[in-house]
Amino acid sequence: MSLDVRKLGDALGAEIVGFDLLRDLNEDTAAEINHVWAENCVLCFRDQQSLNPKSFLTLARIFGDVQPQLATSKEYSVPEVPDVGILSNRQTDPVSGAKIMRGGSWHTDHSHSAKPPRGTILHALEIPDKGGDTLFANCRTAYHDLPDNLKKFVGDRKAHHVYLSSRSPRKMPTLRDHEKHLDKGAWHPLARTHPVTNEKSIYLNPIRNEAVEGLETEQGFSLLDDLLTHATQQKYQYSHKWHLGDVIIWDNRSTLHAANFDYDQTQHRLMHRVMIAGEATY
Numbered sequence: 001m002s003l004d005v006r007k008l009g010d011a012l013g014a015e016i017v018g019f020d021l022l023r024d025l026n027e028d029t030a031a032e033i034n035h036v037w038a039e040n041c042v043l044c045f046r047d048q049q050s051l052n053p054k055s056f057l058t059l060a061r062i063f064g065d066v067q068p069q070l071a072t073s074k075e076y077s078v079p080e081v082p083d084v085g086i087l088s089n090r091q092t093d094p095v096s097g098a099k100i101m102r103g104g105s106w107h108t109d110h111s112h113s114a115k116p117p118r119g120t121i122l123h124a125l126e127i128p129d130k131g132g133d134t135l136f137a138n139c140r141t142a143y144h145d146l147p148d149n150l151k152k153f154v155g156d157r158k159a160h161h162v163y164l165s166s167r168s169p170r171k172m173p174t175l176r177d178h179e180k181h182l183d184k185g186a187w188h189p190l191a192r193t194h195p196v197t198n199e200k201s202i203y204l205n206p207i208r209n210e211a212v213e214g215l216e217t218e219q220g221f222s223l224l225d226d227l228l229t230h231a232t233q234q235k236y237q238y239s240h241k242w243h244l245g246d247v248i249i250w251d252n253r254s255t256l257h258a259a260n261f262d263y264d265q266t267q268h269r270l271m272h273r274v275m276i277a278g279e280a281t282y
């Protein structure tokens with residue numbers, strides 16, 4: 001079958017219309033879906049209510065190996081299928097018990113790892129009456145549009161990513177003693193090359209970045225701030241309004257994303273999440 005692909009927004013994103021992930025997935029459609037994904041950065045499949053955690057994993061595997069959830073997320077995983085994570089606005093920090101707003105500011109997933117997940121998939125199980133959109137920014141177009149002097153200054157510089165930056169606008173779940181090994185950190189290029197498209201994207205993470213190679217601390221932060229401001233301009237954004245049963249996969253290598261907590265917090269927003277293992281950055 002050939003896919004019915006429609007653009008979601010001007011900046012990025014495509015919907016594959018009328019595609020039932022349980023019925024229509026095969027080798028040919030999987031290859032085509034991967035192609036559309038690389039081009040559009042964010043893909044949406046509507047009305048996938050019949051997907052359960054196990055079939056969700058089957059879908060995920062067309063994009064690569066499934067990455068296990070972080071140890072700290074054990075409380076946030078589906079018990080029978082632990083590679084499927086749970087995102088809920090009712091979750092609390094495993095140590096302090098305080099409410100946490102997971103995903104509530106611009107970031108790319110798990111960039112403190114040497115091989116950050118190439119993609120993340122969410123399946124919408126419960127959504128608020130209004131609000132709770134997820135924002136995406138196209139960092140590939142943003143890199144393409146960078147002024148030449150800034151592009152040159154970025155060059156091959158790498159940024160240091162740690163579990164939780166001292167400048168992070170929000171808290172991450174607290175690591176317990178047996179999880180401290182997850183805070184090793186990693187250096188990644190600020191202009192990251194996508195292994196499929198060979199195009200570069202701005203690759204940074206305000207919740208993880210702690211330094212930029214070759215720059216004094218404040219100068220590095222200033223560069224990161226300038227790049228973030230540039231990459232998250234309205235013209236690079238797409239805001240996804242969720243419907244029940246939506247499945248969305250985004251490319252962590254070429255986009256930033258942020259969950260919006262603008263909705264009535266007495267209502268439940270519940271998603272299942274699978275991450276796709278990534279590769280070394282360059």
Ligand SMILES: [Fe+2]
Binds near residue numbers: 107108109
């Ligand atoms: Fe995220």
